[in-house]
Amino acid sequence: MLIYRIDHVGQVTPDLDAQVALLEGLFGFRPVRRWDSPEEGTRGVRLEVPGSWGQAWEVLAPSGDGSPLQTWLDDHGGRAGLHHIGAEVPDLDAVRADLEGRGIKPSSGARGDWLEASLSPPEHGPGVLFRMRGPGALGMCGDDDAVPAAPSAANGSTLGITALDHVCQAFPDRDELARWYADLAGFVPVWRTPLDEHPDMADLVMNIPGSAICWEIIMPRGEDSFIERFWDRNGAAAHHVTFEVADWDRAMAACSAHDTPTFGENEGGTDGAAWRDAFIHPKHTGGVLVQLFWEERPGVWVRSDKIPAPWT
Template identity: 75%
Template sequence: MQIYRIDHVAQVTPDLDRQVALLEGLFGFRRVRSWDNPAEGVRGARLEIPGSRGQAWEVVAPAGDNSSLRTWLDEHKGRPGLHHVGAEVPDLEAVRAELEVRGIKPTDWAWGRWLEASLSPPEHGTGVLWRLRGPGTLDMCGDGAASAAEPSEPDGPSLGVVALDHICQAFHDRDVLARWYRDLAGFVQVWRTADEEHPDMADLVLNIPGSTICWEVIMPRGEDSFIDRFLERGGPGAHHVTFEVADWDAALAACEHHDVPTFDDEEGVTDGAAWKHTFVHPKHTGGILVQLFWEERPGVWVRSDKVPPPWT
């Protein structure tokens, strides 16, 4: 199968208006569309991510009595979180056939306009949910019943996001998952840490052909890895989402203005250029761990000289 464009990242929440206000205020996203479709069980809003042309952030909430999102929230003890990644494929039926050959049974939604499936190896449990649509089926996530939305004026400074950089997935073996994504959808490994670089983790980064968004895979190392604890709680799902910001001091000032703390700050200098990164806890973002980074020159935060050798 081939993914030729990431369309959006979607999070589910019990309180749509509150989450949209957070994204417009702290994150500086701009709402461009909203919908309320009880027949499909969804209320939602689509927001533009600054700098991420063609890719959006969507917030969805239950609508009606039989919403699958209400079931999702019940299964997660009412906690919001990342729901799915939306993408376009050239041939939806070919994707269905490929997934079924690999032991993945996709779910049809909206009368065949899109499919939903976890694209992780099924023998390792449910991973990240993907929503896939093909050409000629452009309605996705309420678009058909959508209406334009007037963006609100942000309350104070925002983070100054300039791009959605990558989505990170936790998995027990980074190479197993990387090979799976390569064989399934042509993901290309472009960067990896040395096995011994970090005491509690190892990671690699995959390019998604046709997308500016990358896919990071992190795996546990050592006897007390935070990734082991994450996998024990929820399995091999999305761990965090990473955004680049234009001005580090301004981003931290925006967090302070909105009473949003950060943690695990790190900084360094690579090839004479500075970089910094930090995290925002899911309880301050609507259920998703968010990483923020800034780099003085492109390519110094994630070193371009860590190109991996060919797989054997």
């Protein structure tokens, strides 16, 4: 199989309007489509992410009786969170056959026009959920009959996001998962941190052909790693989503204006150019850990102190 484009990040919430208002007000996302599909058990809004070519953000909420999204919320204590990664594939039937050959049993939409499966190695338990569609089938969230969404009158300070940069997944062995994604879906490893660069973690980043965003894998190192604690609670789940901002002071001022604290701030410089990054806790974003970064020159933060991956 081949994933040739990431379409969106899908987030589930019990309060659709409040989450959309947050993403408009603080994040500066722009609603473009809205739908309500009780037969699919979902209603939602698709939002445009500033600067992101071809990748969007979708907020989903239960609709109708027996919604699988309500079951998902109930299983997660009623809390909002990241639900799936939407992707496009060349041949949906080939994807099903490949996954089943690997011991992964995908589920499908009510109309059979999309598949859903955890794409992490099955022997490690469930990982990040991917929802995949083939060419010509544009809906995969009950949004076949979506209508244009009118933006609200929200104004004021926003983060000044310029791109959705990457999705990060936690896993015990970065090389094992990277080889799995390369073989399964055509992801391409591009760089990794030296093993001893950080006392509690090491990471590896992969390009997704046809997508402007990347896939990061972080693994624990040393004693009492935060990734080890995350793994014990969540398994091979998505750890965070990262956005680039145009101006660091503006982004921090927006967080202050929206009573949104940040934590874990880092700053540094590479070849005379500065960079900064920080996190926003999931309780302030609708259940998704968000990382923000700024770099004075393109590539300074992303490639800072990295070495090439050992295989192509």
